[in-house]
Amino acid sequence: QVQLVESGGGLVQAGGSLRLSCTASGRTGSIAAMGWFRQAPGKEREFVARIMWTLGIAYYVDSVRGRFSLSRDKAKNTVYLQMNRLKPEDTAVYYCASTYSAVPTTSQDYKYWGQGTQVTVSS
Numbered sequence: 001q002v003q004l005v006e007s008g009g010g011l012v013q014a015g016g017s018l019r020l021s022c023t024a025s026g027r028t029g030s031i032a033a034m035g036w037f038r039q040a041p042g043k044e045r046e047f048v049a050r051i052m053w054t055l056g057i058a059y060y061v062d063s064v065r066g067r068f069s070l071s072r073d074k075a076k077n078t079v080y081l082q083m084n085r086l087k088p089e090d091t092a093v094y095y096c097a098s099t100y101s102a103v104p105t106t107s108q109d110y111k112y113w114g115q116g117t118q119v120t121v122s123s
Contacts, residue, residue, distance in 0.1 A: 022096030
């Protein structure tokens with residue numbers, strides 16, 4: 001089993017930045033990738049970004065590419081989502097998740113989830 005703890009959410013003005021962190025504990029040795037998802041009020045949960053744990057290659061949804069950057073510190077079992085040039089439409093609860101799949105395609109491929117952290121971007 002893997003436990004995930006997110007931190008770093010908060011309130012920021014449009015154009016500002018936040019950095020989210022997600023630290024994994026437990027059976028972390030088999031993690032193939034870690035991802036971030038978000039869910040805005042009244043909307044479905046959507047994929048934001050994921051990073052391959054071994055190679056460090058990151059993938060992003062089009063709406064955040066160029067503004068968000070995902071990195072990982074293997075020694076700390078932590079991933080970081082640096083969010084720049086934030087927009088009001090980025091407001092959501094952000095969830096970290098881990099998967100044993102090297103090529104996850106849907107949220108159902110992620111087995112473990114954090115509790116979520118709120119990001120609010122004011123206009």
